[in-house]
Amino acid sequence: MRKEISRRDFLQTSGALVVCLSAGSFMEPLARAQGPFDTHQSHIDPEKLDSWLAVGADGTVTAYTGKCDFGQGMYTVQTQLVAEELCVSLNNVKLIQCDTAVTPDQGTTSGSQSTPTNFNTQNLAQAAATARETLVGMAAGKLGVPADQLMIENGVVSAKGGGHVSYGELIGGKHFDIPVNAAAKRRSPGEWRVLGKSVPSWDAVALMTGTFEFVHNVHVPGMVHGRVVRPPESGATVVRVDEESVRHVRGLIKVVVRNNFVGVVAEKQWQAAQAAKDLKVTWKPGPGLPPQKSFYDAMRKEPSRDVMLVNSKDVDHKLRSAARVLKATYLHPYQAHGSIGSSCAVADVQADRATIWSATQSVYPTQHGIAALTGLPLEGVRVIFVRGAGCYGLNAADTVSYDAALLSQAVRKPVRVQLTRQDEFTSENYGSACVIEQQAGLKASGAIEVWDCETWAASLGGRPGYDKPGNVITGMLAGFEPEAIIPRAATEPAGELSNGSNAVPSYVAGCINGKCAGAGSIRSERVLMHMVKSPFFTGPLRSPLRLQNTFAHECFMDEICAYAKADPVAYRLQHLREPRMIDVVKAAAKAANWDARPSPGPGVARSGIVTGSGIACVAYEGDNGYAALIAEVEVDQASGTVRPMRFVIAHDCGPISNPEGLRNQIEGGILQGTSRALGEEITWDERKVTSIDWQSYKTLPLGIQVPVIESVLINRPEVDATGAGETAITLVAAAIGNAVFDASGVRLREVPFTPDRVQAALSSRLKPA
Amino acid sequence: MMAAISLKVNGQVHTVDVDPETPLLDVLGDELHLRGPKFGCGLAQCGACSVLIQGEVRRSCVMPVGAVKQQEVTTLEGLGTPEKPHAIQTAFIQEGAAQCGFCLSGVMLTAKALLDENPKATDEEMREAMSGILCRCFTHTRMLRAIKRYQKARA
8 A cells, every 4th residue: 555755754764764675675665654745845955965865873875866767777776876976785775766745856757868967967976975975074073083094884984093983873864954065076987886887676576576566556545446538539529428328337436527538437447447438428520630641741741840950051052063962751650659558647636735646757747737737736736656667758657647636636536547558559649750851962082062951740749847738638638738839930050059859960060150069070061850730649759859860860871871882881980070979880890790891782682581781870869878780680572571680789878887777778779679660650540540559559579589689888987977778779770771771772761661661662673763 | 246256366365346347457456456467458469467377378457357266366476476586587587687577477477387388498489479478668688588597497
């Protein structure tokens, strides 16, 4: 049973924490009566050390983080960080993640930002360094020995000539009452004992033995069950709800209607499911959907909000004078987060306050959203993160939290809402569909002189943030508007290059007013982005836009290489100038034993199974991680099936916190990217989405022939830490597409590379030019 | 229609008062507060709800609780405990074969049922057995290594 905890509990009951840890029960919350909040009102000042760390009387360290673990290992590495900086053992650190009552507001856990945010010289890392220096200073006073003659072992500070004092004795149970010191020195990577090591994931034992608590497992006293009834087609609105139609459902508590939001609440989950199925709702049809077949063309004709990222203003002229101009258009579909567990949340909304147990990536923004939806004062809403199934971005975790809050408020009981698989597939915010047009002008030497890129991305809603609950479906159904896309022409780029979406290819110089922050050397450059209104909700999906853009850039680079009859590795290196990019490309080529020659390979057979290799590389978000990926594939030219056999990646994320954890992320990213490249695509008819289950939305199951994955980890202890959760996946579609070209001479410009599309491309190859 | 239903789960007999049409998964999660089997799709397409019934792997999301009768149900937490994990759980712990871990009931119980029945299962047979199991974190490499480790350990 879930009980609430407060920050004060960790100072007062750290003895209980030790028992908790030694029993191996990482996840079980402290048993504590559900009382009034004692620490709300954005109350947790990140400038104060006490907001991040507390030391119990027994020396146990409790750390508070606003970056939570969705299965990517953030809990483990943040525990390592705190243990490292404070010189205590891992078992003496208890991490509390993402709870609006007790953790600092660190916004959203997303975008490969957790490591850069908490592992460099601010926030959690800096707080831990401050605490260590402070404790050493206190020990120096107490022992009468200069600080530089003290050593720390597992929370005990001792003098070389004898005498020691523990953290618990120094400050146990008391507040530090000092600010985080920006000048506190972090332990250098050379001294690391637990950070940088392959510490096993904190949750492994609980997960493998089925005892881990997911949000789906949360039970609170008096909890009942809700289901939602979503519009049967996009844009449909409620005309009438016939409550009589579910009178027969035993255990039914209430039919809830708010604007176009419809849900049911019943004593048991099965009863709620029956009521949701049987409830007769008369819907006014929506406006219909644009034909999928011509959607990419239609996107390009929509009014758009434009951003010019870089513009050297000589592009048209250079294209006219180039020795040769190449052009290609790349297409990327909407894709789903497709969490393995349909989303779930529990809400307990009372007259003046609410508690939400949610798998959201954004507890504070969700707190604001729930306050707006329920009309409750912000300080009365507490959102507690409890892990759900892997989300990979904005899945339906936020929207189901809203669902639970609306239903709980209507019945004044705690309500658990479980979305169905169809709800999940039609409720979530898809990764955007994109069209990317590329043009390049070549010099007579074959080198690239000018690169011109124009992209269209479809967008509706997105993360609700602090003030846009309408950005996810439940908020919109309940009457809030999604953020509007107001068409606007681009202005000329100003300031420094911002490549957060990887819209700018790695090979251009990225110069704005003489300052060049791109990874490449091409000086004639133009990148124009158009945001157009999407008929479906969209939002961040692992490597949002970065993946789509990189697919287009890296495949186009490969097309240019092929035209120039150049080796794809050497030609890339010729146009790169960022040393970390050059290093990953070289390291991947070396590890893969890359065969330096132009693509396609010599004497490509026109039938049977052919094999080939392709490379892609990226400076993720411009400067948030570097990687190069080589894919080796088999193409079965009879069936059109593409089978990746081996991947080799070189990966640089600065100092590595946990090498095995990093490998796990890289391998997962590569295979998830493979699934997305080969089969995943949202489909629709003239009225509704038709990819609504695992038969209509294709994912690679465990029973595939799993390719070999070799990861070369480049550790750079001397630089800032970058993210690592999205770099690998960004490269996969491009590397596979380039390998298919190498194998067969066929260029795939539309994801996913389904057997039908591959076959069509292969057969068009057979026609005389 | 509600009925008192007696159910043997992980070696213990429980009596629950539910509609016999209720999916077994709801009873395991909502009534018995077990955490192993999960609601993934409710359509028997992903495997997250898997349990063993008399040693055979079954999808509890589409199985009415009334159909279980006297058969013994084992969930992931019924195999071993955090203190004393089952050999397949140990293999998965040693390989670090999870990310979010939501799919593990399907992965581990399906592999266990296969290898209990066919200890010398070939790679091809393993792929066949796992062809209806989904992991969306795509922890495939580690999971397959863990299954092989278990196969070796139990031989």
